[in-house]
Amino acid sequence: MMRMDAEAAKETAAQADAGFLWDFWYPAVRSTEIRGQELVKAMLLEVPLVLGRTSEGKVFAMRDSCPHRGIPLSYGRLDGKVVECCYHGWRFDACSGQCVEIPSLSSQDKLKVERIFAGHCPCEERDGYVWVYMNSPGTKLPETIPAAPALAVFSDKYKITHLSCELPSHIDHGIIGLMDPAHGPFVHQSWFWRRRGSIHEKAKRFEPIPNGFRMSPHSPSTNSAPYQLLKKITGEPVTTTIDFVLPNLRTEIDQSGKMWFSSRATVTPVRRDLCRIDFVAAWNLFFLPVSIFRIFGKIFLRQDQETMIQQAEGLKHNPRLMLIDDADRPAKWYFALKANLLESRRTGAPMAHPMDGPVTLRWRS
Numbered sequence: 001m002m003r004m005d006a007e008a009a010k011e012t013a014a015q016a017d018a019g020f021l022w023d024f025w026y027p028a029v030r031s032t033e034i035r036g037q038e039l040v041k042a043m044l045l046e047v048p049l050v051l052g053r054t055s056e057g058k059v060f061a062m063r064d065s066c067p068h069r070g071i072p073l074s075y076g077r078l079d080g081k082v083v084e085c086c087y088h089g090w091r092f093d094a095c096s097g098q099c100v101e102i103p104s105l106s107s108q109d110k111l112k113v114e115r116i117f118a119g120h121c122p123c124e125e126r127d128g129y130v131w132v133y134m135n136s137p138g139t140k141l142p143e144t145i146p147a148a149p150a151l152a153v154f155s156d157k158y159k160i161t162h163l164s165c166e167l168p169s170h171i172d173h174g175i176i177g178l179m180d181p182a183h184g185p186f187v188h189q190s191w192f193w194r195r196r197g198s199i200h201e202k203a204k205r206f207e208p209i210p211n212g213f214r215m216s217p218h219s220p221s222t223n224s225a226p227y228q229l230l231k232k233i234t235g236e237p238v239t240t241t242i243d244f245v246l247p248n249l250r251t252e253i254d255q256s257g258k259m260w261f262s263s264r265a266t267v268t269p270v271r272r273d274l275c276r277i278d279f280v281a282a283w284n285l286f287f288l289p290v291s292i293f294r295i296f297g298k299i300f301l302r303q304d305q306e307t308m309i310q311q312a313e314g315l316k317h318n319p320r321l322m323l324i325d326d327a328d329r330p331a332k333w334y335f336a337l338k339a340n341l342l343e344s345r346r347t348g349a350p351m352a353h354p355m356d357g358p359v360t361l362r363w364r365s
Helices: 005-017 171-179 225-234 290-315 329-347
Strands: 024-030 040-044 047-053 059-063 082-084 091-093 099-101 123-126 129-134 159-167 201-209 212-218 239-245 249-256 259-271 274-283 359-364
Touching: 024 040, 024 047, 024 259, 040 129, 040 259, 047 129, 059 123, 059 129, 159 171, 159 290, 171 259, 171 274, 171 290, 171 329, 212 329, 225 249, 225 259, 274 290
Parallel strands: none
Antiparallel strands: 024 129, 040 047, 047 059, 082 091, 091 099, 123 129, 159 274, 201 212, 201 359, 212 239, 239 249, 249 259, 259 274
């Protein structure tokens, strides 16, 4: 009943070559996608998953493969606490992946059913997403796992919305596109955001934070209409703080007086040639209805998506690429953070941060 070692080793090597960062939380699906006793498919880091919700309301995530013959468990059914395979009726506890019944066994069989497990991943709900902790292939889960990321909010009452889009690119290209500070006037030209003719020189201070870096609190761009509108309404300065943290999180907090806007964008690896932006935003701006924000937010994401589709066309030919200073320095930090984290895990030594301390970058956008 054991899986062939050669097959398992081949899969582990392939996943390692994909350039993914394991042992982190990733958003798998929106919470609203799991309805009643339905089983929902997802894929993270090229691992097929099946998700659901028990009769007690607890979300779960299992590898979407029966350990018997490999048929996806998502074709089976959930009876509230147990997932049943559609092929031979093998039954697995939804929250642990442990096999609880094999209907074909007779009284003479000595197979210890409780020793059989379907792959299982820790699972949490935060901010309308079901997050799954993806531990490294072939390794045991750590004894303690940090909580899944939570969106920062600054009042009891607020509006919240979610948007997403797929990008036909490797996770690295998706992430450095997410943090790129210079594409705005070209990709996001619009009357409500900024114009190409509004390009001017900027200087922003960055500082190191654990597993990432921060664009220190600053006054946002004068060529971005939404920030100027917020300043006009509150009569107070607007401050913006932007963080990037491994493996894939970009958060932005805008505040003016008692008004605030908080957002998080994650670039989630699906396959090595496909990733997904999951964007959530919350705010207490009385003048901004969710419906209006979604209209403009969809336009913004679609512009990024179309650019990445065009870039993927060129990347098929494996061209030589380059990163420049200072506009591409955040991308360089990302690659260094990723490499240093992997080296730290390999050697057990403390992770070296690529930033020695605060630094000011200058670019035009």
